[in-house]
Amino acid sequence: AQSVTQLDSHVSVSEGTPVLLRCNYSSSYSPSLFWYVQHPNKGLQLLLKYTSAATLVKGINGFEAEFKKSETSFHLTKPSAHMSDAAEYFCVVSPNGFQKLVFGTGTRLLVSP
């Protein structure tokens, strides 16, 4: 069975400091992996995706993630947090050749001035 574990339910950073949101996955197949962001009272927006091409994936708003098969991880990073990054972030896995997505439980990012 495919699953995703987001290791932190909340992460707090100061504006201008790096962001690290951790995600581990379990998949029997070669997966596609995604990060989505949800701002308060909004829908989910795709940040970036991994589809077995380059292992370092760049997304919108300065975010990037690195696929590490040996560690079954897909951590999300950003060099310098901005106040507008405060939101909930979801790590998502899609088994290869399969339309269904499996969501992690989310990490809430808090950014203080």
Next chain:
Amino acid sequence: DAGITQSPRHKVTETGTPVTLRCHQTENHRYMYWYRQDPGHGLRLIHYSYGVKDTDKGEVSDGYSVSRSKTEDFLLTLESATSSQTSVYFCAISESSSDSYEQYFGPGTRLTVT
């Protein structure tokens, strides 16, 4: 933003009443999905559709039914609403030609069952 709308955006209803939520897309995508979002659970798939009149169950389908009579519309029905169905419901779409199956989400419907 993907052309996805959901209606209504907010609804309060009483236990035992039927409720229908509508998802409308203008992208002509083949796949459509209904999720519910609850604290501590992320998003969980209720039902999905892979074409007109073709639907299947997700992981939390009990108490819900769906219909898709046109490519652009996907309806979610709660036949007899219960308090446990109080949640935020999201519709999503995806295209079969995509190599990664990313989904695009609507703005959500907040449903409260009293």
